[in-house]
Each structure stands twice: as C-alpha cells, then as structure tokens.
Amino acid sequence: MKIVPSLMGSTHLTAADWVALLESLLRKEVVPLLDKRGAADSTLHATLSQQKRGGDLFVISLRLSLPGKKIVVVQGQGSDPRQAATQAVERLFRETKRHFDRLSGQHQYKRKARRQLLKQLKAKIDALPEALNTEGKAGIEPLLERLEAAARRELAYLRAVGDLPMDYPTVQDVVDEAVAAARVSWVSGRDEDAVYRQLLKNLFKAIDREVAASRVYQQSDPLDAPAPADAMQQAESMVEEEIYEYYQPDEELSLADVLPAEAFDPAASEPSQAEIDGASEQTFAFEVFKDLPVGWRRSLLLAGLDAMNAAAIAEILDTTEESAQQWVMQASSFVHARLADAGVIGTEAGQVSVFAVLRALR
Known part of the structure; x- marks a missing residue:
C-alpha cells in the first residue's frame, strides 16, 4: 500500500512519524485484507489535523481507492493522534471489507447468471441440425488459441484501469460465452477470417456487459467535512454480520498477456x-x-x-x-x-x- 501523508495545522508529528503510525495500525487487518483481494497496490491519502477550539482535538481523514472504482472515505477523532488514527483505521477496515463482501456477492450472482445464460445457449446449440452443429464446432476450434490471447489482452487492460476486478470474469468465462453465441448464429460457408471477426465481436460484447455490471460509483465527502455517524457500529448490535466466501482467482494476468509472444523468452x-x-x-x-x-x-x-x-x-x-x-x-x-x-x-x-x-x- 502506498500512503500519501498530509499534515494540517501545528502537529508535533513529522510526515515520517505520521506514516509510521499508520503503517503500524494498517498492517494488523487492512493490509492483509488488501493483499488477499489483490489490491495491495492501493493508494491511501491520509490527512492529520489538530483543532484548537474546545480543547485539543486531532482529526484524521483517510481516503482509499479500491478496485471497482470505489473510494472509501472515513474519519477519526481523538485527544491524541494514535487514538484518532485507531478509530479511523477501524472504520476503514470495516468499509473496505464491506465493499469486498459486496463484490463477492455480486460475483456469486453474476456467475449464477452466466451459468444460466450458457445453459440457454447450449439448448439452442443442441436444437441446431447436427451437420450445422458439427460444422460450427470444427470451424471455431482452430481459432480458440487466438481468441483466448485476445481475451487475456483485453481483460489485462480493463483490470489495469480498474474497470474489472482481478478475479472475475476469467478468460474462460468470456471465451465460452463468445464461442457459444457464435455457434448459435453459425452460418455455413464463412471463411476463417469471418468466423474470427464474429468471435471477437461476441467477445467484446461479453466483456463490455461485465464492465457495465461491475461499475460501482460513489460520491465521496470532502476530507474536511464533519465525520459521518458510524452506521456500522449501530448495525452490529442489530444484525449478524454476513460471511461471504472469497473467490480466489484461477489465473494471473501480466504484461506478457498483452504483448506478442515472441517478445518474451521464458527460457x-x-x-x-x-x-x-x-x-x-x-x-x-x-x-x-x-x-x-x-x-x-x-x-x-x-x-x-x-x-x-x-x-x-x-x-x-x-x-x-x-x-x-x-x-x-x-x-x-x-x-x-x-x-x-x-x-x-x-x-x-x-x-x-x-x-x-x-x-x-x-
């Protein structure tokens, strides 16, 4: 995690002291959570200010950018920097975990919807004449390697800019959907280039639907705004915290996925x-x-x-x-x-x- 510190007013801490204090608190829960969810490179903007009115009061504002184009903004207050930072970091952990839990739930729903879609497409494929079905399968099979490379490349770019989470959809998810859609609409007599264009068209449409479904927009409060009431503390006494099963990615995308194969020599x-x-x-x-x-x-x-x-x-x-x-x-x-x-x-x-x-x- 990258911490961007900011000190406002007359505080006895230096920027280095402020970062060290935050790191000691973040490494307990926040950093392990970000590591687990593939968000270890997230940037945290942390502002510490001291207010003199009504006695010394330290106010801390934290702003964390997360996958899914989500910005978590929390505040903490206390009579000393550690007390205020502890409160802010606890709130940051809860809000960050809540965001990832929501994404996990969305992924479970989307995976179920994808299975239903593929089931419907398979039923349409099975209803095609056997000769047409066989021709479609044979015409698509030689193009799968190229299609998978294009899918890896596209997913890598979209994940790099935060339009898609790191673990969903997988390359196989979008390739399966593109192939199934192409087989349903198969037309005899098309050459290999025409088939590949149709596969790419289907692929981009499948990915674009995932991007649209994954967009999470949030209006963040100004850092100098009053600290909002911590609704989580109120809710915890009324409802039982839900437990979500985290989905672990089955692959990792890297720069190699978006560059020509001959540009790399693994040996x-x-x-x-x-x-x-x-x-x-x-x-x-x-x-x-x-x-x-x-x-x-x-x-x-x-x-x-x-x-x-x-x-x-x-x-x-x-x-x-x-x-x-x-x-x-x-x-x-x-x-x-x-x-x-x-x-x-x-x-x-x-x-x-x-x-x-x-x-x-x-």
Missing part, C-alpha cells in the same frame, strides 16, 4: 542490459495503451496485432468504417506522442507500428 535466465531496458520500455508502453479510450485501443491493436483493415474493425466494434479509421489514426497519434515524449521512440512523423510500440523499440 532466458541472465537478461542483457538491452533486454532489461526493453522490458522497462514495454511496461511504459503498456501504461500508455491502457490510458487509451476502449474503442481507440481495440482498433489500434486489431490493426497492428491482427492486421485488420478499417472495414473488419468496424464490423467487430459495431461502428462505421470511417470511425474505425479515425480511431486507429487518433490512437496511433496519441501513442506516438506519449512514447516520443518519454524518449522511447523517435519524434519523426508517420504511422506507428503497434508491434514497435508494444516492444518499445527505438
């Missing part, structure tokens, strides 16, 4: 300085790509990694050919400018090769 043991520099540049390139609007990023990657033209991209993304062409150009210009500013590539004008960007080659 290499002692990387050269050039390889170390290249890995650093690749990481920066990933950071640039994840900042692109979704349509721009998908268009640019389809153009570069899959060598698709504007017509094919428009078909997959349900847009016009003109829009697809503009998205590729706009995304290319943005990526080129950001990487040129960072000195990763040269400043010469021209179309940016997506492969060159991903490998962060000069």
Whole structure:
C-alpha cells in the first residue's frame, strides 16, 4: 500500500512519524485484507489535523481507492493522534471489507447468471441440425488459441484501469460465452477470417456487459467535512454480520498477456542490459495503451496485432468504417506522442507500428 501523508495545522508529528503510525495500525487487518483481494497496490491519502477550539482535538481523514472504482472515505477523532488514527483505521477496515463482501456477492450472482445464460445457449446449440452443429464446432476450434490471447489482452487492460476486478470474469468465462453465441448464429460457408471477426465481436460484447455490471460509483465527502455517524457500529448490535466466501482467482494476468509472444523468452535466465531496458520500455508502453479510450485501443491493436483493415474493425466494434479509421489514426497519434515524449521512440512523423510500440523499440 502506498500512503500519501498530509499534515494540517501545528502537529508535533513529522510526515515520517505520521506514516509510521499508520503503517503500524494498517498492517494488523487492512493490509492483509488488501493483499488477499489483490489490491495491495492501493493508494491511501491520509490527512492529520489538530483543532484548537474546545480543547485539543486531532482529526484524521483517510481516503482509499479500491478496485471497482470505489473510494472509501472515513474519519477519526481523538485527544491524541494514535487514538484518532485507531478509530479511523477501524472504520476503514470495516468499509473496505464491506465493499469486498459486496463484490463477492455480486460475483456469486453474476456467475449464477452466466451459468444460466450458457445453459440457454447450449439448448439452442443442441436444437441446431447436427451437420450445422458439427460444422460450427470444427470451424471455431482452430481459432480458440487466438481468441483466448485476445481475451487475456483485453481483460489485462480493463483490470489495469480498474474497470474489472482481478478475479472475475476469467478468460474462460468470456471465451465460452463468445464461442457459444457464435455457434448459435453459425452460418455455413464463412471463411476463417469471418468466423474470427464474429468471435471477437461476441467477445467484446461479453466483456463490455461485465464492465457495465461491475461499475460501482460513489460520491465521496470532502476530507474536511464533519465525520459521518458510524452506521456500522449501530448495525452490529442489530444484525449478524454476513460471511461471504472469497473467490480466489484461477489465473494471473501480466504484461506478457498483452504483448506478442515472441517478445518474451521464458527460457532466458541472465537478461542483457538491452533486454532489461526493453522490458522497462514495454511496461511504459503498456501504461500508455491502457490510458487509451476502449474503442481507440481495440482498433489500434486489431490493426497492428491482427492486421485488420478499417472495414473488419468496424464490423467487430459495431461502428462505421470511417470511425474505425479515425480511431486507429487518433490512437496511433496519441501513442506516438506519449512514447516520443518519454524518449522511447523517435519524434519523426508517420504511422506507428503497434508491434514497435508494444516492444518499445527505438
């Protein structure tokens, strides 16, 4: 966890003392919870102020950004910094746990809904003529590896910006849905490229539905606002705390999932300085790509990694050919400018090769 400290008014603590105090309290419950839920890199903004009116009173405001685009804001008060911090951290733990519990419950509901959807699609597949069913299965099978790679890439970007939690949906979840939808609407005689475009279209739609369902928006109170009543303390005496079963991810996505396979050599043991520099540049390139609007990023990657033209991209993304062409150009210009500013590539004008960007080659 990264702590961003702030001191207001005349307090006897230094910024380092303030951070050390928080760390000693957070490591008991909050840090283990964040580690367990894959949110160890969360940023905590912590403000300590001392009010003189009515006697010395220390007020602490904590603001923690969590997966699911959630911001938890809590406050604590006390006659000394430790007392105020202890109260604030206890509230922070409860609100953070409540958020993760809610996400866990949502995931259980969404997994049940997904099973029902796949069951309905399977029933439609079984109702197809046997010859058409066999043809669809045979036509899709050779494309599964490419489709899974595209799914990993897309999920990695969306998780990196907080649009999806780390553990749901899995690659297999969205691939299964895309494949089932393609088999239901199978049309005989299509070539492999047309089938792959349909699979990608289904894949993006499945992922977009998950993003829409996972969005959690919260209006946060200003840090200097009065501390809200702790409703959790009132509720604990009336209701029994629910216990949720945490879902553990069955896979981990990394930078390797969004880069061309040939950019990595797992067998290499002692990387050269050039390889170390290249890995650093690749990481920066990933950071640039994840900042692109979704349509721009998908268009640019389809153009570069899959060598698709504007017509094919428009078909997959349900847009016009003109829009697809503009998205590729706009995304290319943005990526080129950001990487040129960072000195990763040269400043010469021209179309940016997506492969060159991903490998962060000069």
